[in-house]
Amino acid sequence: MTSLPTPRLDDRSFSQLVEQARSRILALCPEWTDLTPHDPGMVLVEVFSHLTETMLYRLNRLPEKAYVEFLRLLGVRLQPPAAASVRLRFSLSRASERPTEIPRNTPVTLSRAGAGVEPVVFHTADAVTIAPGDTQVEVLAYHCDPVDGELVGVGTGLPGLTVQAKRPPIVAPTGDSLDLVVGVEAGPGELDARAPARRHDGRTYRIWREVENFAALDSNEPAYVADRMTGTITFASSVRLANETGALDEPRTLAAVPGV
Structure with missing residues (x-):
């Protein structure tokens, strides 16, 4: 698999810059007739062409962060890290008459690590129990820092609200109880029996x-977009669409918006 070549934003060389300057001089300043390298004006042209070539070299070596920001403007987001x-x-040396409970988010690490190496810590994804008479149980664990809950913002009732997680990045979806959960506080009587809460x-x-x-969401759909790499949670903005007469309708939100 071959990668696409890195685009050059400006590939003009020193000689091309000097030649372009000569063409501009002939077009805009016909009384300037001596365009030889000995002319003081041409010396300045070559000096600035050299400086411009150096600047273009640095421009074509844009840091990765600049490419990331350009892609972000196009709606392309970095993939978050996967845990x-x-x-x-978990094993017992001998069976017990009572159940042995292992809570969710129990940290597990090596008994020792190499010199100067931080031990790798895993956290259990679910609570499990070693039943009476059994000696072992298995559970899935992830190498991440679980956050049981944090307040990241307050609703304004206005579209386009964004809030920021305190410890980005947020790991890629795991499909279990350790995955990202975003909740908006609901008052008495705001939830029906089927609403997840x-x-x-x-x-x-x-x-x-x-x-x-x-796209294609109901205006009351409780949804959000997460940039897990930066930890940014974005709620729906509003748009004004043209009707059959060409006039703009009243603004409407693309999905539900957290209230005040």
Whole structure:
């Protein structure tokens, strides 16, 4: 598989810059007749052509961050890091008459690591129990820092709200209970029995759905777009569409917007 060549934003050389300057002089300043290298004016042209060539060389060596920002303007986002996973087995030296519970997010690491090396810490994805009479149980674990819950922003009731996670990046979707969950606080009577919700710190939060974009969504759809690499959560903006007469309708949101 071959990669696309890196584009050059400006590939003019020193000689091309000097020649372009000569052409401009002939067109705009016909009384300037001595265009030989000995002319003081041409010396200045060559000096500035040399400086311009140096600047173009640096321009064509844009840092990776600049390419990332250009792609972001086109709607292309960096893929978030994926958490390494492992299947862990917890064992007892002998069976117990009582169940042994292993809580979710239990950290597990090596008994020792090499000199100067930080030990790798995994966290269990689910709570598991070693049943009475058994001696072992298996559970999936991820190499990441779990966040049980954090307040990242306050709703304004206005479209286009963005909030920022405190410890980006957010790992790629894992498809289990350790995955990203975004909830908006719901007041009494705002939730029906089928709406997904979660309790945290004594409050009820409506769980919103992560989507790639806000196209083809209902204006009341509780959805958001997550840039997991930067930890930015974006809620729907509003648009004004033209009607049959060509006039602009009233603004409408592309999906639901968190209230105040």
